[in-house]
Amino acid sequence: MWRGDFVHCPSLGQLGILRDHVLEVDKKGFMVYIGPASSPEAETRLNSRASVNRIPPGTFLLPTFYDLHLHAPQFLYQGTGLHLSLMEWLNAYAFKAEERIDSSPILARRVYTRLARRLVEHGTGAVLLFGTIREDTNLILAECMKDAGIRAFVGKLSMDKNSRPTYVEMSAERALSAAASFVDKCRSLESAMDPHERLIEPVLTPRFVPTCSEELLVGLGRLSEERGLRVQSHMAEALDQVEWVRQERGLEDIDVFEQSGLLTSRTVQAHCTFLDPPSFLRLAQKGTAIAHCPLSNAYFSAAPFRLREALNSGVKVGLGTDIAGGYDIDIMSAMRHAVTVSRIREGSRHLECAASGARPNEHKSLSIDWKESLYLATAGGADALGLRAGTGQFIVGAPFDAQCIKVVDEETGRGIGSLDFLDNESAGTSAWSLSEEIVEKWWCLGDSGIASISDQYTPCSIHSRHCHLSRLSFQLLPAGEPYNSGQVSP
Incomplete structure (x- = not known):
């Protein structure tokens, strides 16, 4: 049982601040009660418990984050090689790094163990991962995520053309066989565990249209339908990639995926930068979700993603x-x-209207605000993954999946890390009241680093993230089947 402040986003653009609330979680990780601490029912529940985890003033709980697109082997060279176009970058960096990791289980485990640690440090509770083409390497990835207590959707790459000669599957038939085999092996990792303890799920992962034959894509679509498997890929990401598909197939990315049976309610497509509003309607009808990656789009796409549309x-x-x-x-x-990208798009819209003498329609703004982005990172991400209703929120019946954010030091009354609350610093936390302004300040200025955290959080093993992003241990309870993880020290 927890008592203190909780923050979540019940819907797009809505911020819920639950001040001095009581939250109770059952043994399997479902939230069974949440309400104001002053209510009679909350008082009864508090009095019935020998101990309560108290969230101190200056701290609040927030749902953990969902990362819907991450190439695990590329963590090896994170932060380099961003001067090239997409197709050049793949040949110069991505394929080589992935092949290197596939050839060395020791390196793979080192990279994936460190990746899992970094995810924990940055508040990510669930992640949709691209792996490599080798089955055993992807099983190492799954094991590393499982050991860290992270809910991971792991994708073994399927690609039978247009890659390095030494880093490609020899035929569509062999690629399909390997994909099915990986699904079975990945599921067997946790087959002996109760459903609420399982962390890992396999995902069919055609890299993108240029590296997959029609036979492979159609076969993966059939496999997804027959076994109810999730699918992830890249779609309409960059200008050179889109033109490649047009020249080779005479079609758009979205047409190729749809004809292959790979646009489903279990599919997440990354980027989709070059899709127009009619294409978005097609995705909505299919139930296909999009992973928006604004930073990589700035490097590899010739246009920003139409997020608002x-x-x-x-x-x-x-x-x-x-x-x-x-x-x-x-x-x-x-x-x-x-x-940031959405605000630039909105500014450009105003400039275009001014140039043409038109008056911009304020009801058609292209920008999003920080509260909408927080929804996309939490409840919106969970919804895009098709997880249990309510995941990423603090509501009864949903799995408990939280990170602890400390913005003010309880003893000194000073802001943590780069946060300053100079008007109230002398008062400490004695008159503390969490406000939307404080949450916004954290959203803008919160940075990362490792620091200690009170032992009071350890028994429940929740995911801890201060404004300065400290973490000691955490509990991640994924949608659909909550689970109890072990403690993880950074």
Whole structure:
């Protein structure tokens, strides 16, 4: 049982601040009660418990983040090689790094263990991962995520053309056989565990249209339908990639995926930068979600993603870091970049209207605000993944999946890290009241680093993230089947 302040986003653009609330979680990780601490029912529940985890003033709980697009092997060279176009970058960096990791289990485990640690440090509770083409390497990836207590959707790459000669599957038939085999092996990792303890799920992962034959794509579509499997890929990402598909197939990306049976309600497509509003309507009808990766789009796409149009069309959208096409593993960064790009788009719209003498329609703004981005990073990401209703929020019946954010030091009354609350510093936390302004300040200025955290959080093993992003241990309870993880020390 927890008592203190909680923050979540019940819907797009809505921020819920639950001040001095009581939250109770059952043994399997579902929230069974949440209400004001002053209510009679809350008092009864508090009195019935021998101990209560108290969230101190200056601290609040927030749902953990969902990263909908991350290339695990590319973490090896994160932060380099961003001067090339997409297709050149793949040949110069991505394929080589992935092949190198596939050839060395020791290196793979080192990279994936460190990746899992960084995800924990940055508040990511669930992640949709691209792996490599080798089955055993992807099982190492799954094991590393599982050991860290992260809910991971792991994709073994399927690609049978247009890659390095030594880093490609020899035929569509062999690629399909390997994909089915990986699904079985990945599921067997946790087959002996109760459903609420399972963390890992396999995902069919055609890299993107240029590296997949028609036979492979159609076969993966059939496999997804027969076994109810999730699908992830890249779609309409960059100008050179889009033109490649047009010249080779005479079609658009979205047409190829749809004809292959790979646009489903279990599909997440990354980027979708070159899709127009009619295409968004097609995705909405299919139930296909989009992973918006604003930072990598700035490097590899010739145009910004039409986020507002996608949302207005009813498409489910979450955020992705796209390591290593994006250099920052922190979803906080993805949120900030998503808002920045949208505001630039809105500014450009006003300039175009001014140039033409038209008056901009204020009801058609292209920008999003910080609260909308926070929804995309939490409940919106969970919804895009098709997880249990309520995941990413603090509501009864949903799995408990939280991170602890400390913005003010309880003893000194000073802000943590780069946060300053100079008007109230002398009062400490004695008159503390969490406000939307404080949450916004954290959203803008919160940075990352390791610091200690009170032992009171350890018994429940929740995911801890201060404004200065300290973490000691955490509990991640994924949608659909909550689970109890072990403690993880950074």
